[in-house]
Amino acid sequence: MLMIFSTSALPSPYFPCRALPTPTSLGALCAQKMQMVCNCSCPNHDLKYDSSRLRNGYILHCGENLRRRFFLSFLVSSSLFPTLFSSAKTKSKNPYDERRLLEQNRRIQKENNAPDDFPNFVREGFEVKVVTSENYIKRDSGLIYWDIEVGDGDCPKDGQQVTFHYVGYNESGRRIDSTYLQGSPAKIRMGTNALVPGFEEGIQDMRPGGKRRIIIPPELGPPVGPSTFFSSKQFEVFDVELLSVQNCQRRTIAFYSDVVCN
DSSP, X not given: OOEEOOOOOOSSTTOOOOOOOXXXXXXXXXXXXXXXXXXXXXXXXXXXOOXXXXXXXXXHHHHHHHHHHHHHHHHHHHHHOGGGGOOOOOOOOOTTHHHHHHHHHHHHHHHTTOOTTOOEEEEETTEEEEEOOTTOEEOTTSOEEEEEEOOOSOOOOTTOEXXXXXXXXXXXXXXXXXXXXXXXXXXXXXXXXXXXXXXXXXXTTOOTTOEEEEEEOGGGSOOOSTTSSOOTTOOEEEEEEEEEEEOEEEEEETTEEEEEEO
């Protein structure tokens, strides 16, 4: 129960009435002051105040004070005890969750016959932690790669055509595409935006005859849609074998123009 620890008179200089005992409850205060209003009269005037009119007015005044004090007490209690009014749940992370998720990813990759030294992915929602051996190198762009074999010769430049084989995997180690199974290598000109950004970055410093495993983060991945086999927010892994680098030139015959690489 809200208690009042102060004495106050009716808010008018014409009522020098007696003080009320304190402390007392707000309901008792309203009753006593209402009785005080009825018993008091103005010493400077012969006319007496209408007791019923004052009584009704002061009841409204007391009710308004009660609502204000209740609202203030609610605000104070809300600020002091915010957890009592919050229904949100804090997510506690089990220290063994990461180990469990890692072992689960390894088990799934084993079932999918993932190649040796394949990276592991500890995924919890959209948060992914890539676990690799010391063979891998991570660039500032987020791209991760491992040179299985380093080739010879010059690295490809913009405008040149690269011929290569590749095998694509998802995070579970499942093979999603392969030029070996298709029976013919891929041929792409560098610098024409024909390749996935992470893929082009991964092979631009390879040398012919080289083999590299590339881990492409989602921000360097391809566009996602029904026409692709890529999933949103997924890492993709590619084993790439660079076969050759060729120079290209444009030729024009009458109204026909094309690019020839040799």
